[in-house]
Amino acid sequence: MDIPRDKPVVTSVDARGLPEREGDLLDGYRRMLAAGQPDGLVRSELLRGQDGSWRIQSTWWDMEALLALRKAGVPHAAQALLDGVGAEHTHSWFVVEDGFDTT
Template sequence: MDHMGQRIMGVVTAHVAPEREEEFLAGIREILAGEKPDGFLRYEVLRGRDGLWLIHSVWRDREAMSALRAQGKTPAALMLLDRVGATHSHDLFTIEVST
């Protein structure tokens, strides 16, 4: 299936220690206050139970996300998670259905 031009969601799953959550949220707010890359559409930060967090970033298409990654910079959210000592993993998804 051809996914060119299809919106992409980056999903980061992280475990943040309770004593680092305020620092984490302040860092997220700082990221969101900065300049947004071309093709970036939306950011969501979800709090679960027991220190579980999900970070969703939605992009216009894979090409927009790839162009940012081609610059060789570590994504700001991943640098923040490392700074607050969070364990994390990430993946990419194509958005097949959305309202």
């Protein structure tokens, strides 16, 4: 697959089973945001699922911005946060092919 490098990219890090660490996750996410955002990050959201699942979803300007961050050796903050609260997690990324935004 040819990865378009000029379209927005959404990363998703998903976790389950954190009822006893929910406060730590919320506090950690707020600290992560307060620490500053890397170049190319457009938006980040901490989402709570109806079944006790959690997702940290981040939108990046493009794949180039995301790859530059990884090449610079910057650790993946969302994964590090979930590791820190002892959550098993999965991660994926998506190219935004089309969308709608009211802003």
